[in-house]
Amino acid sequence: MRLTDDRYASERSQFELALRMIHHEARTHTIKDCTGLSDDRIRKLYTTYFRDTGDTKVTRRRGKSPQQVGPFVKPPLNQLEATTLVALFCASLLLRIDAANRVHACWPRPDVEYGHRVCRAFETYLLLHPRPRLSFEWAWSLLQNISKNDELVLATCAGCRATYVQDAYALDHRTCPCCEISQCREGRLVTGSSGKT
Numbered sequence: 183m184r185l186t187d188d189r190y191a192s193e194r195s196q197f198e199l200a201l202r203m204i205h206h207e208a209r210t211h212t213i214k215d216c217t218g219l220s221d222d223r224i225r226k227l228y229t230t231y232f233r234d235t236g237d238t239k240v241t242r243r244r245g246k247s248p249q250q251v252g253p254f255v256k257p258p259l260n261q262l263e264a265t266t267l268v269a270l271f272c273a274s275l276l277l278r279i280d281a282a283n284r285v286h287a288c289w290p291r292p293d294v295e296y297g298h299r300v301c302r303a304f305e306t307y308l309l310l311h312p313r314p315r316l317s318f319e320w321a322w323s324l325l326q327n328i329s330k331n332d333e334l335v336l337a338t339c340a341g342c343r344a345t346y347v348q349d350a351y352a353l354d355h356r357t358c359p360c361c362e363i364s365q366c367r368e369g370r371l372v373t374g375s376s377g378k379t
């Protein structure tokens with residue numbers, strides 16, 4: 183009886199996570215990685231709970247997750263949002279940052295709890311950025327990429343000492359996105375006032 187209960191609870195958690203991830207338009211292989219469900223079961227869940235209910239806002243995504251790093255560092259608003267996501271991943275104990283600003287993955291491999299934590303972090307990000315620049319799959323890609331400390335790294339701003347996501351192969355002016363945005367605004371204000379005189 184106890185075994186049956188445990189199995190039921192575990193399956194229920196897998197399904198709940200799959201629905202949560204489909205709602206965020208996660209790709210099938212990402213859902214599979216976390217839930218262990220087959221392509222066919224994921225397709226059926228999507229059909230039953232989204233397509234057949236007339237929920238046309240949710241699209242089923244297939245194929246590979248995005249791999250590029252450009253959208254995490256340009257423009258500065260994207261960089262700011264990517265940095266927010268990394269902070270949320272740390273708060274969710276998915277990542278850890280050491281004293282040398284190197285990022286470490288705290289989870290050996292994706293599982294149901296990992297998936298729920300990623301969803302929770304992403305949902306908090308949506309609350310902070312109601313018009314998000316990064317989709318769930320971009321957030322997933324950021325989480326996987328940043329812990330390799332290869333193409334994406336954490337840099338420190340020379341102006342305000344804040345930590346921010348940076349392209350390891352790009353020219354780094356040691357300016358965080360917040361400082362860059364405020365410098366741009368100040369520049370625009372100065373240009374605007376000089377234009378009037």
Ligand SMILES: [Zn+2]
Pocket residue numbers: 339340341342343344357358359360361362
């Ligand atoms: Zn700064």
